[in-house]
Amino acid sequence: MRIDSPGGEVVASDEMWRELNLLSKKKPMVISMSDVAASGGYFMAMTGDPIVAYPQTETGSIGVVFGKPDLHGLYDKLGVTKDAVERGKHAGIDSDYTELTPEERQMLRTGIDESYHDFVSKVAAARHRKFEEIEPLAQGRVWLGSQAKGNGLVDELGGLDTAIDMVKAKAKIPASERVDLVMYPGRRSFLDMLLHRSTDDALESKLAQIFGPVPFHAWMKGGMLRVMPYWLTVK
Secondary structure (H helix, E strand, C coil), rough: EEECCCCHHHHHHHHHHHHHHHHHHHCCCCEEEEEEEEEEEHHHHCCCCCCEECCCCECCCCCCCCCCCHHHHHHHHCCCCCCCCCCCCCCCCCCCCCCCCCCHHHHHHHHHHHHHHHHHHHHHHCCCCHHHHHHHCCCEEEEHHHHHHHHCCCCCCCCHHHHHHHHHHCCCCCCCCCCCCCCCCCCHHHHHHHHHCCHHHHHHHHHHHHHHCCHHHHHCCCCCCHCCCCCCCCC
């Protein structure tokens, strides 16, 4: 399992963690970390299988963060008001138009603490360590792969070749035996690209008509310096 992710939403991470644990019961598995496998990216790796990371992989970040903006003051300056129809005592707890009450703040604190405890517990179980041993390494702290190896958060340092050798050993495939590697997603044929153009392809084509051959990923990944000196004027 190759992971390249800085993490994300708790429920999504937990769902992927569950599916990977189910898969691990059926197939020999090794976790291979790419440049980043932190927070939810580390969460989903907790299957109890061996973990391989590069020395400079950013990993760990065992923690939970939550934010709720209160934009009422901004809306007032803009002359905007918001009305809500709510059912339930705390139905508007996530609203950006109201501040938290002390009771709501405590509710969120309790939920965050429970999620954090669950995260640390999953790590402790997968790494065969005690909760008290993992918690000082958690607290949202990010570790390089070499540091994570020393702290027992990963098992080996290396890349795909190392992970492949390890999974061959788990699958009882002789080390000298050649295996075929299949890359996903597969390469698209010209006809497939012609008949099934994605929204990204269409947008890139439209941008190319306006600005010339500007890579679409330059827009999507914050690469505005690659796009300049062009700019957009909305009239």
